[in-house]
Amino acid sequence: MTPTASEFDRMWAELAPVGRGRDGGYRRFAWTREDATLREWFTAEAARRGLDVTTDRAGNQWAWWGDPDTDGPGVVTGSHLDSVPSGGAYDGPLGVVSALLAVDVLRARGWHPARPIAVASFADEEGARFGVACAGSRILTGRLPADRALGLADHDGATMAEAMRAGGHNPEQVGRDDETLRRVATFVELHVEQGRGLVDLAAPVGVASMIWPHGRWRITLDGQANHAGTTPLADRDDPMLALARLIGEVRAAAERRGALATVGKVQVEPNGVNAIPSRVTAWLDCRAADEDAVRAVLADLADVGPTEESWTGATVFDADLATRLSGVSGRTTHSPAATPRTRLTTGASTAVSGPGASGPAVPILGTGAGHDAGVLSEAGIPTAMLFVRNPTGISHSPEEHAARDDCLAGVHALADCLAELTR
Amino acid sequence: MTPTASEFDRMWAELAPVGRGRDGGYRRFAWTREDATLREWFTAEAARRGLDVTTDRAGNQWAWWGDPDTDGPGVVTGSHLDSVPSGGAYDGPLGVVSALLAVDVLRARGWHPARPIAVASFADEEGARFGVACAGSRILTGRLPADRALGLADHDGATMAEAMRAGGHNPEQVGRDDETLRRVATFVELHVEQGRGLVDLAAPVGVASMIWPHGRWRITLDGQANHAGTTPLADRDDPMLALARLIGEVRAAAERRGALATVGKVQVEPNGVNAIPSRVTAWLDCRAADEDAVRAVLADLADVGPTEESWTGATVFDADLATRLSGVSGRTTHSPAATPRTRLTTGASTAVSGPGASGPAVPILGTGAGHDAGVLSEAGIPTAMLFVRNPTGISHSPEEHAARDDCLAGVHALADCLAELTR
Numbered sequence: 001m002t003p004t005a006s007e008f009d010r011m012w013a014e015l016a017p018v019g020r021g022r023d024g025g026y027r028r029f030a031w032t033r034e035d036a037t038l039r040e041w042f043t044a045e046a047a048r049r050g051l052d053v054t055t056d057r058a059g060n061q062w063a064w065w066g067d068p069d070t071d072g073p074g075v076v077t078g079s080h081l082d083s084v085p086s087g088g089a090y091d092g093p094l095g096v097v098s099a100l101l102a103v104d105v106l107r108a109r110g111w112h113p114a115r116p117i118a119v120a121s122f123a124d125e126e127g128a129r130f131g132v133a134c135a136g137s138r139i140l141t142g143r144l145p146a147d148r149a150l151g152l153a154d155h156d157g158a159t160m161a162e163a164m165r166a167g168g169h170n171p172e173q174v175g176r177d178d179e180t181l182r183r184v185a186t187f188v189e190l191h192v193e194q195g196r197g198l199v200d201l202a203a204p205v206g207v208a209s210m211i212w213p214h215g216r217w218r219i220t221l222d223g224q225a226n227h228a229g230t231t232p233l234a235d236r237d238d239p240m241l242a243l244a245r246l247i248g249e250v251r252a253a254a255e256r257r258g259a260l261a262t263v264g265k266v267q268v269e270p271n272g273v274n275a276i277p278s279r280v281t282a283w284l285d286c287r288a289a290d291e292d293a294v295r296a297v298l299a300d301l302a303d304v305g306p307t308e309e310s311w312t313g314a315t316v317f318d319a320d321l322a323t324r325l326s327g328v329s330g331r332t333t334h335s336p337a338a339t340p341r342t343r344l345t346t347g348a349s350t351a352v353s354g355p356g357a358s359g360p361a362v363p364i365l366g367t368g369a370g371h372d373a374g375v376l377s378e379a380g381i382p383t384a385m386l387f388v389r390n391p392t393g394i395s396h397s398p399e400e401h402a403a404r405d406d407c408l409a410g411v412h413a414l415a416d417c418l419a420e421l422t423r
Numbered sequence: 424m425t426p427t428a429s430e431f432d433r434m435w436a437e438l439a440p441v442g443r444g445r446d447g448g449y450r451r452f453a454w455t456r457e458d459a460t461l462r463e464w465f466t467a468e469a470a471r472r473g474l475d476v477t478t479d480r481a482g483n484q485w486a487w488w489g490d491p492d493t494d495g496p497g498v499v500t501g502s503h504l505d506s507v508p509s510g511g512a513y514d515g516p517l518g519v520v521s522a523l524l525a526v527d528v529l530r531a532r533g534w535h536p537a538r539p540i541a542v543a544s545f546a547d548e549e550g551a552r553f554g555v556a557c558a559g560s561r562i563l564t565g566r567l568p569a570d571r572a573l574g575l576a577d578h579d580g581a582t583m584a585e586a587m588r589a590g591g592h593n594p595e596q597v598g599r600d601d602e603t604l605r606r607v608a609t610f611v612e613l614h615v616e617q618g619r620g621l622v623d624l625a626a627p628v629g630v631a632s633m634i635w636p637h638g639r640w641r642i643t644l645d646g647q648a649n650h651a652g653t654t655p656l657a658d659r660d661d662p663m664l665a666l667a668r669l670i671g672e673v674r675a676a677a678e679r680r681g682a683l684a685t686v687g688k689v690q691v692e693p694n695g696v697n698a699i700p701s702r703v704t705a706w707l708d709c710r711a712a713d714e715d716a717v718r719a720v721l722a723d724l725a726d727v728g729p730t731e732e733s734w735t736g737a738t739v740f741d742a743d744l745a746t747r748l749s750g751v752s753g754r755t756t757h758s759p760a761a762t763p764r765t766r767l768t769t770g771a772s773t774a775v776s777g778p779g780a781s782g783p784a785v786p787i788l789g790t791g792a793g794h795d796a797g798v799l800s801e802a803g804i805p806t807a808m809l810f811v812r813n814p815t816g817i818s819h820s821p822e823e824h825a826a827r828d829d830c831l832a833g834v835h836a837l838a839d840c841l842a843e844l845t846r
Contacts, residue, residue: 025648025693085693086648086701128695194653214652216696225448225509225820228685228708229637229791230617233677235816240670240686247667254656262651263663264698268689270448270508272551273639273706275687275819278509283696285651368652393658396698397648 003108004101005408011097014041015081016089025086025398030124030135031059031160031167038081042121045100051119057177058139059123059169065103066116068183074116075421077102077188077414080125080136080372087126088400090192094388096121098190098411105415113422115185122372129154129163131216132310137372141379142176150174181379186421188325189373190386190414192402196393197365204406205413206363207326208385211315211374213294214287217306219246225270225278239280240268246282246304253300259288260368261297283309287368290314315374318382322364325384328420329413330361362413369395386414426531427524428831434520437464438504439512448509448821453547453558454482454583454590461504465544468523474542480600481562482546482592488526489539491606497539498844500525500611500837503548503559503795510549511823513615517811519544521613521834528838536845538608545795552577552586554639555733560795564802565599573597604802609844611748612796613809613837615825619816620788627829628836629786630749631808634738634797636717637710640729642669648693648701662703663691669705669727676723682711683791684720706732710791713737738797741805745787748807751843752836753784785836792818809836 001009018041019027019034028034039061046053046063054062068074079095099119106113123136130152138144150161150171161171198206223239247263254261265283284306288294291313298306365387377383388402388410424432441464442450442457451457462484469476469486477485491497502518522542529536546559553575561567573584573594584594621629646662670686677684688706707729711717714736721729788810800806811825811833 084695084698086698087693126695126697131696133697194650195655212652224817225822226816227617227792227818227820228687229635229683229710229793230818231683231816232618233674233683238685240689241674244667244670247663251656251664260652260654260656262661262697262699264651264691264700265694265696266663266689266691268687270510270819271688272507272549272819273554273688274549274556274685274708275507275509276685277687278820285697287652369650370652393649393654394647395650395653396693396695397650397701399648 004105004411005404007101007104008097008404008408008411011045011100015093015097019083021086023086023398026083026089027085028081028083028087029129030082031129031163031169035082036167042081042096046119049100049103051103055169056140056180057173057175058136059164060136060140061121062180063119064116065118066113068116068118071116073183073185074118075186075188075418076118076120076184077190077418078118078120078122079189079191080122082124082126082128084126084128084396086398087396088398090400090402091194091395092125094192094402094407094410095190098407098414101411102415102418105411106418111419113418115422117418117422118183125372130160133370134372134375137375139174140177140180141375143375143378146175181381184376184381186321187373187376187381187383188386188414188417188421189371189383190388190410191371192395192400193387193390194367194369194393194395196390198363198387198389199391199393201363203363204389204409205329206365206387207322207329208317208367208373208387209319209322209364210317210366211312211370212287212289212366212368213291213312213314214285214368214370215294215311216309217284217286217298218309219282219284219304219306221246221280221282221304223277223279226276228274228276231276236276238276240277243280243282249301250284253297254286256300257288257293257296259286259293259297261286289366312370312374315377317373317377317384321382321384324420325386325417326361326364328416329386331416384417386410386417427528427834428827430524430527431520431827431831431834434468434523438516438520442506444509446509446821449506449512450508451504451506451510452552453505454552454586454592458505459590465504465519469542472523472526474526478592479563479603480596480598481559482587483559483563484544485603486542487539488541489536491539491541494539496606496608497541498609498611498841499541499543499607500613500841501541501543501545502612502614503545505547505549505551507549507551507819509821510819511821513823513825514617514818515548517615517825517830517833518613521830521837524834525838525841528834529841534842536841538845540841540845541606548795553583556793557795557798560798562597563600563603564798566798566801569598607799607804609744610796610799610804610806611809611837611840611844612794612806613811613833614794615818615823616810616813617790617792617816617818619813621786621810621812622814622816624786626786627812627832628752629788629810630745630752631740631790631796631810632742632745632787633740633789634793635710635712635789635791636714636735636737637708637791637793638717638734639732640707640709640721641732642705642707642727642729644669644703644705644727646700646702649699651697651699654699659699661699663700666703666705672724673707676720677709679723680711680716680719682709682716682720684709712789735793735797738800740796740800740807744805744807747843748809748840749784749787751839752809754839807840809833809840
């Protein structure tokens with residue numbers, strides 16, 4: 001076994017039990033006990049490698065190889081350690097583990113980076129607790145104002161400010177962090193693919209071209225609470241019937257407009273077996289390769305008055321950087337799918353361009369999933385993403401998976417990219 | 424103001440703040456802090472009247488005027504103090520308050536009951552916390568075995584045994600309580616009506632003829648958890664779509680079969696905005712004037728495999744007792760709807776018979792709502808119910824209401840019934 005493989009196994013085994021539920025899914029919400037354990041783990045891994053750990057105003061963690069304040073801004077790689085409810089092991093942690101291993105690979109090669117390198121672990125990427133995805137990177141770049149962030153409340157009514165304080169982070173310092181942003185010259189995030197684009201291309205690793213425009217909307221369906229056992233059908237104002245209609249309309253609109261639209265979260269009040277609900281709240285997630293399709297879905301649902309909770313336009317990553325890293329990654333991973341020249345749509349991932357003329361390169365794909373990389377890119381930081389093949393395409397589920405060999409190919413591709421960017 | 428009215432106002436004002444939410448609805452679940460406050464209130468009200476309080480093996484409270492162990496079994500009246508989530512103020516508490524006031528009325532009249540009288544407050548009638556309605560009376564009569572009851576878990580995984588212990592009740596003594604049952608000769612429960620039967624009949628008070636057969640079923644809809652932003656529509660196995668179909672089918676079946684059927688409770692896993700759910704669980708409440716209609720609805724839904732959580736056949740109250748109490752109540756309440764001879768169906772309440780020939784009587788109605796009175800009746804105890812008019816018919820909602828004058832008419836009707844039964 002290579003040192004990289006054994007280190008991969010060690011770190012993976014250490015992370016495995018943290019926040020794992022009975023169904024094998026993870027519950028690693030921001031500023032919880034599990035989150036604190038993951039933060040300690042990150043600090044210990046950084047210390048093991050002699051990296052200097054800082055925590056920014058938003059609560060994101062950075063482990064520096066070299067000093068960006070004296071040697072100039074550096075190349076940052078990393079992802080997040082938090083999860084959706086009952087999430088998979090790979091979404092987030094694979095990027096952090098691969099970043100740490102890429103540092104090991106570069107050092108084993110005797111690499112002397114021309115500029116600092118950092119491994120980052122972003123806070124609250126999934127937004128599972130407070131409802132806003134990429135909260136850590138959005139606070140960092142100022143996209144999410146501090147007062148709005150701190151006032152967000154979780155299901156039990158605890159605010160992010162209270163949760164941060166309980167997690168040992170001072171909410172009074174929260175806000176856009178220019179000192180940290182100045183240290184970042186380039187950001188590269190490695191992530192497990194969340195579709196089957198790489199499976200269809202028979203490639204272990206790919207590079208991202210863009211993140212689809214995407215948003216979240218809340219839909220409130222009001223009715224009249226009443227006793228289920230005594231209220232005649234004709235006298236009912238039952239919002240559960242409105243929910244049923246909404247779910248069907250969302251699916252039909254998505255099909256009609258060529259978008260992805262999902263009702264994944266529902267809250268029923270009072271949610272009693274023998275009570276006609278007073279209110280049903282449903283949340284809509286909608287994305288598409290272009291913004292017009294998303295807006296068309298929303299227009300189709302105008303009757304129920306969706307309230308926008310978040311919106312992110314299309315994020316097109318730095319095209320030159322993507323092409324360059326595609327070529328560099330290809331040297332290590334020896335992708336058998338040499339030159340996919342056609343536009344390939346798998347519903348979720350879209351291969352938009354082949355490699356450069358310089359030799360075997362990895363595919364370049366679009367994705368429907370949002371990432372911290374998208375937030376940093378929007379803030380003007382040259383940003384790229386590497387994807388690692390997901391054999392089933394399943395994500396945000398205990399069944400999310402990536403083969404160990406593909407993960408190791410991702411580590412080496414990432415190391416090559418970091419070397420390219422720190423020549 | 425009469426002494427009865429001022430006592431009613433005092434007790435109502437004392438109960439008003441206990442477990443009241445921001446929307447004005449009540450959350451008074453079994454064996455919680457709110458429940459403990461209500462139990463202390465009941466004990467204090469009994470002490471104020473010199474009644475002897477006992478708690479039975481199931482945790483139900485009894486306040487005795489006279490000693491049933493030396494003077495023979497007594498006439499019991501009462502109801503419950505717990506609520507559904509976001510419930511109304513009247514469902515349950517009106518019966519307990521009216522029972523205490525009826526004792527006051529009888530004493531003010533200098534009444535010497537020929538047998539003991541008790542006021543009862545049943546535990547966990549709504550089943551809002553552990554999912555089984557009338558848990559206190561069902562444990563008392565043995566209908567709900569102790570081991571099944573104690574193992575029921577609430578939303579946070581706490582068992583009824585743990586909850587009882589936290590509430591100061593020893594779970595080891597839980598079980599059918601013959602000693603208590605032997606003390607009960609007759610039970611009369613006063614309750615706010617949960618439909619508009621009495622509104623249509625222009626009567627402040629009525630007597631129950633029967634409780635419709637009713638039950639609860641759980642329906643599990645399994646799917647495949649996946650990322651909402653990356654999974655093509657065609658690749659999805661989304662149980663939310665199955666929920667939408669189910670809600671529509673439940674309504675259609677209820678209309679077709681002349682039953683009441685409701686999906687009032689839904690649980691989505693993992694319930695994340697950007698996650699296609701792995702599972703949606705829905706609960707069905709179904710009732711009708713006859714069992715065949717309920718069974719026909721269930722047969723219509725056989726495809727989704729409903730699992731029965733509870734079932735109660737039709738409960739026909741003692742017809743002689745109902746007629747007798749209808750006549751007695753009529754003497755006090757002077758119901759303007761003198762002799763409704765036709766069968767009157769309002770969907771929820773059904774007037775099935777008029778008064779006796781002896782004079783003005785109150786209407787006798789059926790109801791779709793389950794009650795502790797139904798459980799005691801099934802156990803062979805001669806049982807009756809009095810209903811107090813509900814101007815909107817709304818129940819299990821913060822808007823549930825009864826006019827103060829109607830409540831006071833109910834108290835006097837109940838006092839007359841107790842006098843009749845303890846001559």
